Amino acid sequence: xxxxxxxxxxxxxxxxxxxxxxxxxxxxxxxxxxxxxxxxxxxxxxxxxxxxxxxxxxxxxxxxxxxxxxxxxxxxxxxxxxxxxxxxxxxxxxxxxxxxxxxxxxxxxxxxxxxxxxxxxxxxxxxxxxxxxxxxxxxxxxxxxxxxxxxxxxxxxxxxxxxxxxxxxxxxxxxxxxxxxxxxxxxxxxxxxxxxxxxxxxxxxxxxxxxxxxxxxxxxxxxxxxxxxxxxxxxxxxxxxxxxxxxxxxxxx
Ligand code: PGA
Numbered sequence: 001x002x003x004x005x006x007x008x009x010x011x012x013x014x015x016x017x018x019x020x021x022x023x024x025x026x027x028x029x030x031x032x033x034x035x036x037x038x039x040x041x042x043x044x045x046x047x048x049x050x051x052x053x054x055x056x057x058x059x060x061x062x063x064x065x066x067x068x069x070x071x072x073x074x075x076x077x078x079x080x081x082x083x084x085x086x087x088x089x090x091x092x093x094x095x096x097x098x099x100x101x102x103x104x105x106x107x108x109x110x111x112x113x114x115x116x117x118x119x120x121x122x123x124x125x126x127x128x129x130x131x132x133x134x135x136x137x138x139x140x141x142x143x144x145x146x147x148x149x150x151x152x153x154x155x156x157x158x159x160x161x162x163x164x165x166x167x168x169x170x171x172x173x174x175x176x177x178x179x180x181x182x183x184x185x186x187x188x189x190x191x192x193x194x195x196x197x198x199x200x201x202x203x204x205x206x207x208x209x210x211x212x213x214x215x216x217x218x219x220x221x222x223x224x225x226x227x228x229x230x231x232x233x234x235x236x237x238x239x240x241x242x243x244x245x246x247x248x249x250x251x252x253x
Contacts, residue, residue, distance in 0.1 A: 005039035005225055005252035006166070006209050006232035008127065009239025010067065010095065013046055020049050024056050026242025031061050031249065039225075039232055039252025043239070044095055047081055054090040065093030065127070068101055071114045073122075083122030094119045095234075097149065098129045099172045109152030116153050120161050127166045127211070127234070128153050130193075134173035142171075143192050150196060159201055166209045167193055168234040174214025176236055183223045183230075186212045190229035218247035225252050 015023070031041060042063045045053045050066060057064045070080035086094060096119060097112035112128065119126040130149040132142045146169065154162065169189050174181050181189075190210045198205035212224050213234030224230050232252050238244040 003207065003209055003231045006042065006211060007039040007221075007245075007249045007252045008042040008044060008065070008093075008168075008211060008232070008234045009245055010044045010098070010213070010234055010236050011046060011239060012067070012100070012236055014240055015046060015049060017049070017052075020045060020053065023240065023242060024053060027062060027245065028056065028060050030242050030246040039249050041249050042093055044093075050086070050091060051089050058090070063092050064090070065095065065124075066091050067095050067098065069094045069096065069115050069119055071111070071118045073118070083118045083124055087122040087124055091124060093125045093127055093166070095168075096126045096128055097153075099131055099170060099175060103172075109149050112149070113153040113156045116165070117156055117161075120157070120164060125164055125166060127168050129168045129170055129213070129234070131170040131172050131175075131214070137171065137173065142189060146189060146193065147196060150193065154196075154200070159204060162197070162200065163204045163207070166211065168211040168213050169193060170213035170234060176215070178215050180215040180217075180220050180224070181212070183220075183227050186224060187227040187229055190227065194229050216248060218244060218251065221248040221251035 042065055044065045044067050054064045066086045069083045070077055073082050073084050096115040101107045116126040116128055130146045132145040136145045171181050193210055194205050197208050209231040211232050211234045212230050216233040216235050217238045
C-alpha cells in the first residue's frame with residue numbers, strides 16, 4: 001500500500017517569540033505555494049510556544065504536536081503538562097521516548113509506554129521514538145535495542161491502539177551529528193520494525209508510518225524517503241529555518 005509521506009520538524013529547545021513567528025510565516029507561505037504537492041507536515045515547538053503555533057496552523061497545511069507529555073491527566077504534578085491539555089489547545093501529536101528525553105531525564109521504555117497510552121487516551125497520536133547508540137550498533141545490538149524499546153510500548157497496547165501509532169527510528173549516533181544513517185542502514189531497521197508489527201497484524205504493519213530521524217537534510221531526504229519502509233522524517237536542526245525545512249517537505253511529495 002502507499003502510505004502518505006510525513007515530515008515532522010522537532011524544534012527541541014530552540015526559538016523565541018520572534019524567531020518562531022518568522023519561521024512559521026516562512027513555512028506557511030512556502031507550503032501554500034507548493035499547492036499541496038508536499039508531504040503531510042507537522043511541527044513540534046517548545047511547550048511555551050505551542051498555543052501560538054497551534055493557532056497559526058488552523059486552516060493551514062500544517063499540524064502541530066508536543067515534544068513530551070506527562071502520564072497523569074491532571075492534579076498535583078508541578079511543571080507537567082497532560083495529554084488532555086495538549087488536546088484542549090489543539091495539538092494532534094506527541095513525541096514520546098525521544099532519545100534526548102531518555103538521556104537527559106532517564107526516561108525508560110516503561111515510562112515511554114505509559115506516555116504513549118496517555119497520549120492515545122486523550123485522542124492524540126503518539127510518535128514513538130526508538131534508536132540505538134553507536135556502542136549498540138558496533139556491538140551488533142541494533143535490532144535487540146530497538147526491538148526492546150518498541151516491545152515495551154507494543155505490549156501495553158491493543159490492536160486498535162497500535163493502529164494509531166507512528167514510529168520514529170532515530171539512531172542516537174546520527175542525531176545532530178551530521179552523520180546520517182545510509183539509506184540502506186535505515187531501510188534495514190525500518191523493515192525490521194515493520195516486520196515486528198506484521199507479526200501482530202499485517203494490516204497495521206502495512207499502514208504504519210515509520211519516520212527516519214538523524215541529520216536529515218534537503219540533500220539526503222529524497223534518497224531516504226524513497227526507501228520502501230521509510231515513510232518520511234523527524235527533522236531536528238534542519239527544521240529550524242524555512243529555507244532548510246521546505247526542501248525536505250518537498251522531497252516527500
Ligand atoms: P537532527 O535531530 O535532525 O538535528 O539530527 C533529529 C531529532 O532528534 O529528532
